[in-house]
Each structure stands twice: as C-alpha cells, then as structure tokens.
Amino acid sequence: MQSPFSKDYFDLFGLPVSYNVDSDKLAQRYRELQHTIHPDKYTNSSDQERRLSLQLTAQVNQAFQTLKSPILRAEYLLELHGAKPGERDNVMNPEFLNEQMELRERLSEITTCQDPQSELIIINNELKKRIDDLQKKIGQQFDLGTTDALKIAGMIFLEMQFIVKLQQEIAELEMELTTE
Amino acid sequence: MALFQISEPGEVIEPRRGLAAGIDLGTTNSLVATVIDGQAQTIPDNQGKHLLPSVVRYTNESTSIIGCDRKEAVFDDPLNTVCSIKRLMGRGFADIQNGQKQFPYEFVKSISGMPLIKTVGGDKSAVEVSADILKELKQRIEKRLDGKLDGVVVTVPAYFDDAQRQATKDAARLAGLNVLRLLNEPTAAAVAYGLDKGAEGVHAIYDLGGGTFDISILRFNKGVFEVMATAGDTALGGDDMDKIIADWIKEEAGLANETELFLHRCVLCIATKVKERLTEDDCYSFEISRSDGTNWHGELTREKLNELIDPIIKKTLIPCQRVLKDAGISKHDIKDVVMVGGSTRVPRVQQLVHNFFECQPLTSIDPDKVVAVGAAIQADILVGNKPDNEMLLLDVNPLSLGIETMGGLVEKIIPRNTPIPILKNQEFTTYKDGQTAMMIHVVQGERELVSDCRSLARFELRGIPAMAAGAARVQVTYEVDADGLLNVSARELISGVESRIEIKPSYGLTDNEVEHMLRDSLSHAEEDMESRQIREKQVEAVRIIEAVEAALAEDGAQFLNEQERLDIENALDVIKKVQHGMDHRAIKHAIEDLDKASTELAVRRMNASIRRALAGRKLEEFSN
Numbered sequence: 001m002q003s004p005f006s007k008d009y010f011d012l013f014g015l016p017v018s019y020n021v022d023s024d025k026l027a028q029r030y031r032e033l034q035h036t037i038h039p040d041k042y043t044n045s046s047d048q049e050r051r052l053s054l055q056l057t058a059q060v061n062q063a064f065q066t067l068k069s070p071i072l073r074a075e076y077l078l079e080l081h082g083a084k085p086g087e088r089d090n091v092m093n094p095e096f097l098n099e100q101m102e103l104r105e106r107l108s109e110i111t112t113c114q115d116p117q118s119e120l121i122i123i124n125n126e127l128k129k130r131i132d133d134l135q136k137k138i139g140q141q142f143d144l145g146t147t148d149a150l151k152i153a154g155m156i157f158l159e160m161q162f163i164v165k166l167q168q169e170i171a172e173l174e175m176e177l178t179t180e
Numbered sequence: 181m182a183l184f185q186i187s188e189p190g191e192v193i194e195p196r197r198g199l200a201a202g203i204d205l206g207t208t209n210s211l212v213a214t215v216i217d218g219q220a221q222t223i224p225d226n227q228g229k230h231l232l233p234s235v236v237r238y239t240n241e242s243t244s245i246i247g248c249d250r251k252e253a254v255f256d257d258p259l260n261t262v263c264s265i266k267r268l269m270g271r272g273f274a275d276i277q278n279g280q281k282q283f284p285y286e287f288v289k290s291i292s293g294m295p296l297i298k299t300v301g302g303d304k305s306a307v308e309v310s311a312d313i314l315k316e317l318k319q320r321i322e323k324r325l326d327g328k329l330d331g332v333v334v335t336v337p338a339y340f341d342d343a344q345r346q347a348t349k350d351a352a353r354l355a356g357l358n359v360l361r362l363l364n365e366p367t368a369a370a371v372a373y374g375l376d377k378g379a380e381g382v383h384a385i386y387d388l389g390g391g392t393f394d395i396s397i398l399r400f401n402k403g404v405f406e407v408m409a410t411a412g413d414t415a416l417g418g419d420d421m422d423k424i425i426a427d428w429i430k431e432e433a434g435l436a437n438e439t440e441l442f443l444h445r446c447v448l449c450i451a452t453k454v455k456e457r458l459t460e461d462d463c464y465s466f467e468i469s470r471s472d473g474t475n476w477h478g479e480l481t482r483e484k485l486n487e488l489i490d491p492i493i494k495k496t497l498i499p500c501q502r503v504l505k506d507a508g509i510s511k512h513d514i515k516d517v518v519m520v521g522g523s524t525r526v527p528r529v530q531q532l533v534h535n536f537f538e539c540q541p542l543t544s545i546d547p548d549k550v551v552a553v554g555a556a557i558q559a560d561i562l563v564g565n566k567p568d569n570e571m572l573l574l575d576v577n578p579l580s581l582g583i584e585t586m587g588g589l590v591e592k593i594i595p596r597n598t599p600i601p602i603l604k605n606q607e608f609t610t611y612k613d614g615q616t617a618m619m620i621h622v623v624q625g626e627r628e629l630v631s632d633c634r635s636l637a638r639f640e641l642r643g644i645p646a647m648a649a650g651a652a653r654v655q656v657t658y659e660v661d662a663d664g665l666l667n668v669s670a671r672e673l674i675s676g677v678e679s680r681i682e683i684k685p686s687y688g689l690t691d692n693e694v695e696h697m698l699r700d701s702l703s704h705a706e707e708d709m710e711s712r713q714i715r716e717k718q719v720e721a722v723r724i725i726e727a728v729e730a731a732l733a734e735d736g737a738q739f740l741n742e743q744e745r746l747d748i749e750n751a752l753d754v755i756k757k758v759q760h761g762m763d764h765r766a767i768k769h770a771i772e773d774l775d776k777a778s779t780e781l782a783v784r785r786m787n788a789s790i791r792r793a794l795a796g797r798k799l800e801e802f803s804n
Contacts, residue, residue: 040572044563044564062602
C-alpha cells in the first residue's frame, strides 16, 4: 500500500529491513507510534487531521500485525523483494509432503485415540519445533539476499504455510474437545 | 462557550472545560457518569437513584414514562412497557421470530424489515426506545452540569456486531448526543480499575450483564490498554437465569401450561427477586397466586438455584477458553479477573469463575457502575480536558469480517481480534466472459458458510468493462474505524469504476430514516431542523478554526512556503466572515475550503510527529 508517510512497514517502525525482528523493540515502537497518531489524540482536530490519523493508525496496525507474525513477515519480505512464489511454483519437496500427509493422518484419527488431548499436545510440540527450525532457515536466506537465496526462502515460506494451517486446525480441534 | 467570550486582543483565554459524559446503556439498567473535580462518578436522579431502569412505558397521550419501576409497570401494562430492549438492537424481523417467546410484545414489520413493537403510543423500533432512555440520561446530566454536553462516550458489549453498534450510534444521534466514541464495556471497566490500581500486566475482564456476556483479555503497559482478544455472547445474561428460575417455578406450581402473559411476567418478576435474595440468603420462600384464586407456596435453596443456573454459567466458560487461545496465553499469565455487570453478584458465578481462572475475582468497584465510570474517564480525555494525558486504549474487532465467494462460502478479510482501526484490501475477479457487474456480500462471523454468518450488507459494483473471465481486477476494501464500524468499497482497478457504501445492516435504519425521526422528534421541540443545522455548522467552524490556527502558529513557519501560508490565511479570513451567520451552506462551504487549504500542513505535521516519535531511537541505533 502506498503511503505518504513511509517506504515500507520496517521504515514505519524505524527498523532495519530484516527477517529477524526484535519483538520487544517492535512492541515498544508500536506503543510510541500509537501515542502520536491514534484517533483518540485527534478528536478535537480538523477533519483533515482526523482522517489522516485514522488512515495512518490503520496502517500502523496492519504493519504491526504483519511484522509480529513469523509467517506474515516472511510473506511480506518476499513481496518486498518481488520473490513471492506464484501458484505455479507450488512444487514442494516430496519428503516434506510425505511428512505432512502422515501428520494429517494422525490428526484425522485423533478422536479414536485413548487420550486425544495429550496426543494433540505431542503433535503441537513437533510442529512448534518444525516452525522454529524453518524460521531460523528462512532468516538465514533473507540475510544472504541473493536471487537463489530468495528462491529458497520462497520454498521455506510455502512449507511454513502448511504447518501454520495445520496448527490452526489443531487449535479448532482442541476447542471442540474441551467444549464437548 | 468560546463563541460568546469577549476578550481584549492579546489576552490569553483559558480553554473552556468541555462537558462530557460516559453512558452505560444496559439491558436492565442504564447509567450516566462524568468527571467532577477530577473524580469520575455516576450521577443520580433527583431522588438519589443512580441506576435508571432501562424500561420505557408508552401511553396513548404520546408521552413515555422512562425508567419506571419494572415490576410495577410490567404488572399494570405489560404490552406497552418495554424492557430489555438492548436484546433487540440491530436485530432483524427474522431474529425476533426465532426467539419471540423471550419478548412478550406484539411486533410489526417496518418497510425496511425492522421489527417494531406495537404500543398504544405508536410502533417503536429498538433504536427509538433506546433513544428515549438516552434522552432521559442526557437531561439528568445536563441539569447537573448546568450546560449542554459537548460529547459522550457510549458503551457497547465488546461482542456487539456491526449492526448492533450502528443501532447504538443511531440511538445516540436520535437522542441529540454527539458520540465521541463507542467504547467496549470491558475496556471501560478496565480503565476504571486500571487508573484506580495502576496495575501493569495481563488482566481478564468477565462481564455478565442482564442480557450480554463479554470476556476480554487486556494488557496494561505504561498507560496503554491493549486488548489482546475478546469473546462473548450477545444473548446470554441474568435474564436467562431469571427465565430458567421462572420455568422451574411454573413447573413446580403446576402452571407450566398457562399461556397468560400477565402470569408469565408475574412469575418472571418473582424469579428475579428470588435470584437477588439468594445472593445473601441460603433459602427463600415466596407465594404465587394461581388464576383460580388459590395460592402456591414455594421455596428455593441456594443449592437448587446453583443447579438451575449452572448450565448458563458454564456457557460463559466456553468463550473464556476461546479468548485465552486467541490471546495466545494460558490462564496462569493472568494477574486478576475483574468482575463487571450485575449478574456477577451471584455467588455461584464468582465461584465458577474463580475455579476456571484460578485466581480471586476483583469486585472492589460496584459492578453496576464500573462501566459508566470508565466511560466518563475516557470521555473527559476525548473531549480535550486532559491534553497531557498518557492513557491510550487500543481495541480489537470482536468478530471476523468476510465476503461471500463462490458456493456460498466465506472468505475472511479481517479476522477477529485484529486491532482497530484497520484497513484491508483484497482482489477478486470476474468468473464469466463479458461480466459487467459484481455482487459484494459483506458478512460477519466465524463460520465457513455464508448462511451461518450474519449478513451485514449487499451491494453491486456496476459498469465493469466487458472482459474475458478472470481479466477484471476488483479490489474490495474493508475499513473499520475506532468505533468498530465498518465501511466497504469496491473498485475495478483497470477501468477505475468505483462503488462505496457505509455498512448499514440489511434491515437497519438508513441515514434518511434517522434524519426523518430526528425531524419528527424536533417538530414539537424548542428548536427546528434549520436552526439545529446552523448551530452544528457554527460549532464545527469554531473547532476547525481553532485547530488550524493552532497548527499554523506551531508549525506554519517550519512547513509552509509563503503561498501556502497565504492560502490558509485567506481561507481563515473567509470562514471568520461567515461563521456567525445564519447560512449553514456558506459555513459548510468555507469549512471545506479551509480543509482543502490546510491538507498539506496536516500531512507534514503528522509526518513530523512520527519522525519525532522515532527520532530518539534512530540516534541510539546510529551511535551503536
């Protein structure tokens, strides 16, 4: 989104363009920016300033959501570099796909498990480890920044997407199990 | 008011203190609060009562009795006495039919599909009934403050959807109030507590009112209240407990098949009383007169009561579970649970909440008053009485906002618990060759099927140039403002064709309808529409003149060249000539011109303040 205020989300928060974001610093600047621009600070200003404040706050919120989330941050960086994989680039590592199929199978059988809750926790922990690992790897590729590295980053991003989707499904399952 | 102040040139005028109030428009009771001598407090009526029952009785003399004792009026005149109207806010006729038993009134359908309650005083919409309650509170506070209110903060359940929020704002407008902000009730409660205790950390706000339930998780850090997640149920509350108790009484007394409305209401009132008494006592006895003249003697113990209401309380724990998940925390991260709403007085509620969160519930501020008090604090800030204040509220949208896609599925555009205000774009394309129009269906809710979500609005983008299927690029923009209200626009990017609507619920009030009601309500009031418009524009002119002059004095020299400064000064001269006149169109015109002339200054000032906010940090980085 074009903005009269900043080049990109990183610039908006005064942070270097990098996958490795200092989350404390990010949260602190988020609060500082909100103190300056939030619509509540402009209730007695001209309509002009109130509109601007609304626009800018919406943008800061969007930027914060993006930079805070490992997966959205990866996607945004790929977009910034013009390296986001398209639908045709969807060729995934067969090994990874196998692993995913296996996990899905375990999930679909979960309700027949003796203790579905603890089985979910086990799967969740595995996924958490996987995603931490992928984050580390994608960060390294972004640091390298070459065309080849960005291509690899794109592949890693697709794998992250798979896992995040699984995590969401597990969260839903957990809700169902606890509210039954 | 600044308008009437006479001052010598060069004399410094103390800025006038704004008159502001916080209003809690509740299912059972409503309150108004304001800050007096630095203390936020609820304002009583002339009999010393703080709580205004949210009950309006309509009579055939076209007067309405507001805040009447529910019990009395309900017995005398059940069909014309409206209570729990909050449950009908933003609801369509179909919603009412599903749960009509809950509402012992006769309904008619308005032309736009809204349910209207048939009374001897005319057919009333939920918005009108709410406006009557708000007018009463407005009168009360203006009498106390001895002046007209500049603005109010009106609270809504955090889990209110767009239609319910819009209905609340319409009601306030209809009551002649200037809404500074719609504020979520749990957030308001947190403000009241936060300033009281100054407690940093993560807090849960459990808000169980007469008809709505909210659970919010907030982080309080260096004056910033950040809502991490919110969940709830807008049709769950103390009313439901009363109903279950009433059903039990009817069953026990052999009245289960009685259909008479009077008896139904009568038993409901007894049920409410039984519930209230059992917060203190362990057992309560009562009598019911049957229609055959005999009496039935009943008794309810606390233990039995708990058994009856447990299903309702447990229903509140499901959103509690969800909100923890959405906030990404466990219950051990929570420092305390703030209890809000009259229904949290029920001991069993406190007990089960305690068990769930494993920490002691906070009840030190009166759970009926805490929301109004928090709203008053925020209103005082928003009206400009505390320019150096550091407090800031960052809220979220409670329900996902989506769009209908092929096959009746929902694609989420703004997920629930996204911080607001927010703006998001999504691109869609045509699916048929030569397609020139596209239907945009805006929905709210968490489910995957459109039929399971709430429909907010439908509109059509027309005039798309004929292209092959998939060639057009339609960008749909969702924009949620700081009140949590949604605007949607759609634009075809290649041709630039645009369509834009402010979301009004499919069956809600249109702007014209609100305008019309406003006109009706003013026709026998002291002022007419014309003079109202003039006054509104005059006030707006004062505000913009003050704002632009302040900006010019502060930053004009720094940010403007000679020509730009002259343009603004000329626009200021023009508006000052017309601002006290009686031609509201001329004032409007001058406001627009001044607005245009000062655009650049506004952008540059905003830019500079962002830079200032980050400047210290950047230096620190460079020196590293």
